[in-house]
Amino acid sequence: MTSERQVTILNRKGLHVRPAAAFAKEAARFKSKIRVMRDGRTFDGKSSLDLLMIAAVPGTRLVIQAEGEDAEEAAEALARFVDSRFGMEEAD
Amino acid sequence: MDIRKGIGVSPGYAIGEAYVLSDEAYVIPRKEIEAKEVETEAARFEEASKKAIVDLGEQLSKLSRRVDRNLARILQAHIGLLGDEKLRAEISEDIRRNRHSAEYSVSRTLRRKMKVLSDDGPVAWVQPILQDLAETERALLRALLGDRREDLAHLAREYVVVAHDLSPARTLNLDRKKVLGLVTEIGGSTSHTAIVASSLGIPAAVGVEGISRDVTTGDKVILDGSTGTIIVDPDVATLKRYQAMGRNFSVMGKRLSSELKELPAVTRDGTRVELLANIESPDDIPAALEIGAEGVGLYRTEFLFLSGKGPPTEKNHLDAYRKAVNLLGRRRLVIRTLDLGADKMPLDGFTAEPNPQLGTRAVRLCFARPDLFKTQLRAILKVASLGNVQMMIPMVASVDELLRVREILESVRRDLRRENEESGNGAQLGIMVEVPSTAMTLDLFVPHADFFSVGTNDLIAYTLAIDRTNERVASLYQPSHPAILRMLAKIIEVGRASGRPVSVCGEMSADVFYTLLLLGLGLRTFSVAPPTLPEIKKIIRSVTIADAEAIAKEAVRLGDAKKTAEYLRAETRKILPDAS
Numbered sequence: 001m002t003s004e005r006q007v008t009i010l011n012r013k014g015l016h017v018r019p020a021a022a023f024a025k026e027a028a029r030f031k032s033k034i035r036v037m038r039d040g041r042t043f044d045g046k047s048s049l050d051l052l053m054i055a056a057v058p059g060t061r062l063v064i065q066a067e068g069e070d071a072e073e074a075a076e077a078l079a080r081f082v083d084s085r086f087g088m089e090e091a092d
Numbered sequence: 093m094d095i096r097k098g099i100g101v102s103p104g105y106a107i108g109e110a111y112v113l114s115d116e117a118y119v120i121p122r123k124e125i126e127a128k129e130v131e132t133e134a135a136r137f138e139e140a141s142k143k144a145i146v147d148l149g150e151q152l153s154k155l156s157r158r159v160d161r162n163l164a165r166i167l168q169a170h171i172g173l174l175g176d177e178k179l180r181a182e183i184s185e186d187i188r189r190n191r192h193s194a195e196y197s198v199s200r201t202l203r204r205k206m207k208v209l210s211d212d213g214p215v216a217w218v219q220p221i222l223q224d225l226a227e228t229e230r231a232l233l234r235a236l237l238g239d240r241r242e243d244l245a246h247l248a249r250e251y252v253v254v255a256h257d258l259s260p261a262r263t264l265n266l267d268r269k270k271v272l273g274l275v276t277e278i279g280g281s282t283s284h285t286a287i288v289a290s291s292l293g294i295p296a297a298v299g300v301e302g303i304s305r306d307v308t309t310g311d312k313v314i315l316d317g318s319t320g321t322i323i324v325d326p327d328v329a330t331l332k333r334y335q336a337m338g339r340n341f342s343v344m345g346k347r348l349s350s351e352l353k354e355l356p357a358v359t360r361d362g363t364r365v366e367l368l369a370n371i372e373s374p375d376d377i378p379a380a381l382e383i384g385a386e387g388v389g390l391y392r393t394e395f396l397f398l399s400g401k402g403p404p405t406e407k408n409h410l411d412a413y414r415k416a417v418n419l420l421g422r423r424r425l426v427i428r429t430l431d432l433g434a435d436k437m438p439l440d441g442f443t444a445e446p447n448p449q450l451g452t453r454a455v456r457l458c459f460a461r462p463d464l465f466k467t468q469l470r471a472i473l474k475v476a477s478l479g480n481v482q483m484m485i486p487m488v489a490s491v492d493e494l495l496r497v498r499e500i501l502e503s504v505r506r507d508l509r510r511e512n513e514e515s516g517n518g519a520q521l522g523i524m525v526e527v528p529s530t531a532m533t534l535d536l537f538v539p540h541a542d543f544f545s546v547g548t549n550d551l552i553a554y555t556l557a558i559d560r561t562n563e564r565v566a567s568l569y570q571p572s573h574p575a576i577l578r579m580l581a582k583i584i585e586v587g588r589a590s591g592r593p594v595s596v597c598g599e600m601s602a603d604v605f606y607t608l609l610l611l612g613l614g615l616r617t618f619s620v621a622p623p624t625l626p627e628i629k630k631i632i633r634s635v636t637i638a639d640a641e642a643i644a645k646e647a648v649r650l651g652d653a654k655k656t657a658e659y660l661r662a663e664t665r666k667i668l669p670d671a672s
Contacts, residue, residue, distance in 0.1 A: 014217050017224040018165055021172035047178035048169070052221050053205060055213035 005079035015056035019086035024048040032068030098300030100320035101286035105338035106273025111251035137194040140235040273315040293623040361636040368619040374416040387424030389619025390597040409471030417479035431486040454487030476516030526550035548598025572656040612644025
């Protein structure tokens with residue numbers, strides 16, 4: 001089973017090291033394989049290093065694709081997570 | 093293959109493996125490993141990555157959560173990166189597949205990622221990510237290498253050394269036999285790296301943006317020190333082309349110097365010009381004489397102050413100066429006294445100054461620490477009678493300072509006489525002319541100085557208010573500026589009228605494009621980095637004084653730094669078509 005969500009990076013500093021780590025951690029809760037895609041390039045959603053390599057600035061649009069038994073649940077949760085600015089206060 | 097452009101500051105070609113000095117300066121000792129070592133190496137990496145996580149965890153536990161909340165989050169994120177399965181897999185695969193040492197694989201894998209980001213990503217956004225990746229690399233290397241710091245004095249084999257910046261002390265401590273070339277990100281054509289490299293005849297380029305990040309130790313690089321070109325990971329055709337050029341270059345250099353070596357530096361109308369060498373250490377003397385230097389016009393003694401644990405003892409000074417005198421015989425040896433700032437050497441009781449270039453440096457430091465100065469003067473006076481030794485005081489800005497130096501010198505002489513030691517009575521005392529105030533009032537110094545030597549680097553920097561190490565303004569550092577030309581004309585004229593010898597020992601003197609100008613302004617003593625000596629001699633032997641005077645007159649008349657520089661280049665190329 002595969003589910004997809006389109007999201008937009010809202011964090012002021014873009015997808016930097018802390019949101020990347022937070023996303024990877026969140027993604028690891030699910031059994032599904034998580035891919036994050038940008039402009040035809042695919043990154044591993046469970047690897048914070050790979051997520052950093054997206055170099056996503058605020059306003060960048062990404063597609064989150066989950067594949068596996070909990071795909072729908074994962075895609076939905078991760079999309080919400082991005083919308084919530086990765087659960088971070090914008091202090092920094 | 094990746095081609096980078098910097099500023100070429102010391103001609104020649106260097107082809108070999110890069111040795112990257114990171115800011116934390118770790119040894120990345122070797123690149124390839126044996127097949128049977130692969131598993132050990134992969135296990136070393138696994139251990140190190142666990143250790144790095146533990147180390148960062150310890151740092152984290154020491155932080156006060158409330159005060160350092162942001163720092164704590166960053167450390168947590170770095171721990172996350174260190175534990176990243178994908179990163180670990182990539183590094184392990186690099187070790188296994190390419191038989192790289194763990195250190196090399198760590199460095200290479202992370203630096204490649206940094207390179208991808210810095211090539212594609214928007215700079216301002218990517219910068220913090222690059223720092224995070226660099227921190228990850230450092231954490232892994234720390235865990236792999238412990239406290240084993242790199243030591244440039246003991247490189248295992250020959251390398252092209254690549255660094256963000258090289259401090260004077262680090263540059264001077266290089267093992268000259270192992271360094272094929274030098275590449276730095278910081279600096280202009282007059283940076284310390286440039287000066288040291290050209291005096292040692294090591295090809296060098298400075299101002300090469302991002303090079304220490306984009307190159308990994310072990311990468312194959314080509315450096316063209318004339319044009320400032322660096323080629324990373326060259327293809328076979330390029331490599332062959334440069335190898336051929338390198339062979340040609342050394343053959344040409346040898347031919348030029350062997351053709352000219354025995355010939356005097358005389359203009360076509362028979363005017364004799366003295367060509368002296370600038371040296372960093374007595375070890376440079378044999379090569380300088382070999383290439384045709386008639387003596388040493390500038391012996392920079394900073395090496396003595398930078399290479400030991402504390403300030404040099406009288407014996408340290410004596411050993412070096414005796415060696416120099418023994419190698420030179422009756423040839424001239426001009427020893428420049430301490431020319432460092434308090435910022436460059438660890439001294440008790442000196443706090444950092446906001447602007448060291450305008451602070452307690454050179455003769456000012458000698459006044460502040462007469463013990464250092466007297467020790468050096470004692471040694472110079474003791475060896476003076478063994479050869480033709482002269483002492484030269486840097487950074488003198490007023491007659492008053494020169495008189496004070498003379499007083500100190502006399503008191504040292506009295507001490508030596510009391511001890512029945514040689515007191516160097518005949519030894520001449522000269523000054524560096526490198527502060528504009530001194531250049532403008534040079535006639536006032538005539539009664540008290542035996543000779544003058546123009547330090548063009550500082551003179552230009554102080555006159556034009558340019559920090560030579562600041563890339564943003566380095567291009568405004570113009571030897572051909574009308575103010576500099578007028579000052580040089582005045583200095584040379586004061587020397588001629590008073591019978592005080594004048595030499596130029598700054599970089600301008602070694603720049604072939606200024607030889608005709610200086611000769612035409614009346615300069616008869618050039619002190620230069622030895623490798624440039626044959627070209628200077630060739631120019632001198634190709635013109636008459638009348639030719640040079642006409643060229644100098646026109647250069648001054650133009651009254652515009654750019655036009656003057658272009659004019660001098662064109663005139664020089666008529667004699668040396670390949671000059672660059």
